[in-house]
Amino acid sequence: MVSVGKANLSLADFEEVLFNEERISLDAEALANIEENHLFLKQFSSNKLIYGINTGFGPMAQYKVSEENLLALQYNLIRSHSSGAGNLLSPLSVKSLMIARLNSLMQGYSGVHTDVVHLLKDLINNDVYPCIYEHGGVGASGDLVQLAHLALVLIGEGEVIFNGEVQPTAQVFESVQIKPLSIQLREGLAILNGTSAMTGIGVLNLLNAHKLLNWSILLSAITNEIVGAYDDHFSFELNVVKKHLGQNKVAETFRNIVSDSKLIRKRADHLYRHENIDQEVFEDKVQEYYSLRCVTQILGPIADTIDYAEKVVIGEANSVNDNPVVDHKNKNVFHGGNFHGDYVSLEMDKLKIAITKLSMLSERQLNYLLNDKLNKKLPPFVNLGTLGLNFGMQGMQFTATSTVAENQTLSFPMYLHSIPNNNDNQDIVSMGCNAASLTRKVIENAFEVLAIQAVTLLQAIDYLGCAEQLSSVAKQMYDDLREIFPVFADDKPRYKEMRLVKEYLSKNNPVLCPAFLGQEAAL
Known part of the structure; x- marks a missing residue:
C-alpha cells in the first residue's frame, strides 16, 4: 500500500502503483489538513474578491459572479474546457496523471473538500480511467483541457476506460458503487489548474527512460563482447579522470556486465607485448569505432539527464x-502562477533529445554489425542464409533508420513554442503536455530501434557460435529473447516477432549489476 500525503512520493512509489498493482491509501493527518484548509477558505472568501471563487476565469476574471451562480461557475468551467482532441491517453498515462493530481491536492493548499481526494483514490484503486485526450493543454494555467476531462468524470459525466472498454462514466460509477463529486467551493478550478497531465506522462517517461538506458548499456556491452573489443575504454582508470558522474556510472555498469565475459580482450595481452607488435600492418583495429569505444562518454550525459x-x-x-x-x-x-509548466516542459525536451541520441547510438552499432566491411567478422546483414538469395536483417535496418530519423525531427524543443492565447492573458506558456507527449513518442520509437539491434545481436551470436563465452548477463538476455525470437536463416515476415521483442524490452528492466556504489569521492 502506497500512502499519499504522509511523505513525498518517489519514482519508485509511482512504479509500485503503475506496474505492480499496489493500492493507494490517504494519510489521515493530511486529510485533516485538507479539511482545515477547506473550512478556512470557505470562511475567508466571504465578502472578498478571490479569483476562481466569485470571479470569472482567465481574462474573464474582471467579472464578478453572483452568489447564486458560484457553483454553476465551477461546473461551467469543467464542461466548457472538456474540449480535447486527438488520441486518448493510455490508461497507464491517465493513472499516473491521477496519482500526480491526487498528490498535489493532498498537500492541503487548494481549498478543496476531502471528497475530491477520496474520489480520486477510488478511481485509481478500481482501475477506472477517465477518457483524456492528448491534444488541448498549453501547459500554463495548468493542463486545463486534459484535467477538465478528468474533472468531467469526477462529476459523473463523460466517458471512462474500464475493463479495457470505453464506457459512460455514470454506468461505470453505478457498477463499482462510486458516487460522483458534488462541487462545494472551487473544486472545478482546483482540479483543472495544475501541471498533473504533463507530470504524470513525465513520470512514465522517466520510468521507461531508465529501462532504455539499461538496455542500451547492455546491448553496447554485448556488441563489444562479440567483436572481442579491448577492455580499457570502459576501465575505471580511464573514466575516473573524466569528472562526470553519469559517465562513471555507465562505465561501472559496463564493467559489471562483462566481468565474467570470455570474449573481452585485455589490451596488455595483445598490443603491449613485443612479440605481438612485430608487423607493419595490423589486421585488428588498434581502437574500436566510436559507437563501441565511446559508449561511456555518449551514454554518460544521457544518464545524467535522466x-x-x-x-x-x-x-x-x-x-x-x-x-x-x-x-x-x-x-x-x-x-500567482504555480500552474506554469516550464520546469517539466524543459526537462521533457532535454529528455527526448537524450533518448534520441541513445537511439542514434543504437542505430550506429546496428550499422556496424550489419556492415561486413566495418566489423570484418559477420556476413552482410548478419545473413545466416544464402548470400544473394536471402536478406538477413536488411529489411529491419530500414525500419530502424527511418525511426531514428523521426526521433531526430521530434526532438525540436516544444519549450520554445510558446504561442499567446486566451485573449493574451496566457501570453507566454510552457507547452509542457505537448513536450511530455512527444517525449513519450520518442521513447516508444527508441524501444523499436533497440529491439532490432537486440535481434541482430542474437543472430550474430549464433553465427559466431559464442553464446557460451558471453558474460552471464548477456547470456541471460540471449536465452530470454531466443524464446521469443528463434534463430532464422530463411526470409519470412518477422514484424510480429519484432513486436514481441519490443514489448519484452519495454516491460522488463534488465538486472545489470548492483546499484551504482557512488564514486563521487573519486570524481
Missing part, C-alpha cells in the same frame, strides 16, 4: 501547482 529530469519531475509531482494557493496556516490566499 537523473536530473527525475529530480525535477518528482519535485513537481510533490508540489502545489494550483492557483491561487490557499494558505490556512498564514491565514491568506496567494495569487
Whole structure:
C-alpha cells in the first residue's frame, strides 16, 4: 500500500502503483489538513474578491459572479474546457496523471473538500480511467483541457476506460458503487489548474527512460563482447579522470556486465607485448569505432539527464501547482502562477533529445554489425542464409533508420513554442503536455530501434557460435529473447516477432549489476 500525503512520493512509489498493482491509501493527518484548509477558505472568501471563487476565469476574471451562480461557475468551467482532441491517453498515462493530481491536492493548499481526494483514490484503486485526450493543454494555467476531462468524470459525466472498454462514466460509477463529486467551493478550478497531465506522462517517461538506458548499456556491452573489443575504454582508470558522474556510472555498469565475459580482450595481452607488435600492418583495429569505444562518454550525459529530469519531475509531482494557493496556516490566499509548466516542459525536451541520441547510438552499432566491411567478422546483414538469395536483417535496418530519423525531427524543443492565447492573458506558456507527449513518442520509437539491434545481436551470436563465452548477463538476455525470437536463416515476415521483442524490452528492466556504489569521492 502506497500512502499519499504522509511523505513525498518517489519514482519508485509511482512504479509500485503503475506496474505492480499496489493500492493507494490517504494519510489521515493530511486529510485533516485538507479539511482545515477547506473550512478556512470557505470562511475567508466571504465578502472578498478571490479569483476562481466569485470571479470569472482567465481574462474573464474582471467579472464578478453572483452568489447564486458560484457553483454553476465551477461546473461551467469543467464542461466548457472538456474540449480535447486527438488520441486518448493510455490508461497507464491517465493513472499516473491521477496519482500526480491526487498528490498535489493532498498537500492541503487548494481549498478543496476531502471528497475530491477520496474520489480520486477510488478511481485509481478500481482501475477506472477517465477518457483524456492528448491534444488541448498549453501547459500554463495548468493542463486545463486534459484535467477538465478528468474533472468531467469526477462529476459523473463523460466517458471512462474500464475493463479495457470505453464506457459512460455514470454506468461505470453505478457498477463499482462510486458516487460522483458534488462541487462545494472551487473544486472545478482546483482540479483543472495544475501541471498533473504533463507530470504524470513525465513520470512514465522517466520510468521507461531508465529501462532504455539499461538496455542500451547492455546491448553496447554485448556488441563489444562479440567483436572481442579491448577492455580499457570502459576501465575505471580511464573514466575516473573524466569528472562526470553519469559517465562513471555507465562505465561501472559496463564493467559489471562483462566481468565474467570470455570474449573481452585485455589490451596488455595483445598490443603491449613485443612479440605481438612485430608487423607493419595490423589486421585488428588498434581502437574500436566510436559507437563501441565511446559508449561511456555518449551514454554518460544521457544518464545524467535522466537523473536530473527525475529530480525535477518528482519535485513537481510533490508540489502545489494550483492557483491561487490557499494558505490556512498564514491565514491568506496567494495569487500567482504555480500552474506554469516550464520546469517539466524543459526537462521533457532535454529528455527526448537524450533518448534520441541513445537511439542514434543504437542505430550506429546496428550499422556496424550489419556492415561486413566495418566489423570484418559477420556476413552482410548478419545473413545466416544464402548470400544473394536471402536478406538477413536488411529489411529491419530500414525500419530502424527511418525511426531514428523521426526521433531526430521530434526532438525540436516544444519549450520554445510558446504561442499567446486566451485573449493574451496566457501570453507566454510552457507547452509542457505537448513536450511530455512527444517525449513519450520518442521513447516508444527508441524501444523499436533497440529491439532490432537486440535481434541482430542474437543472430550474430549464433553465427559466431559464442553464446557460451558471453558474460552471464548477456547470456541471460540471449536465452530470454531466443524464446521469443528463434534463430532464422530463411526470409519470412518477422514484424510480429519484432513486436514481441519490443514489448519484452519495454516491460522488463534488465538486472545489470548492483546499484551504482557512488564514486563521487573519486570524481
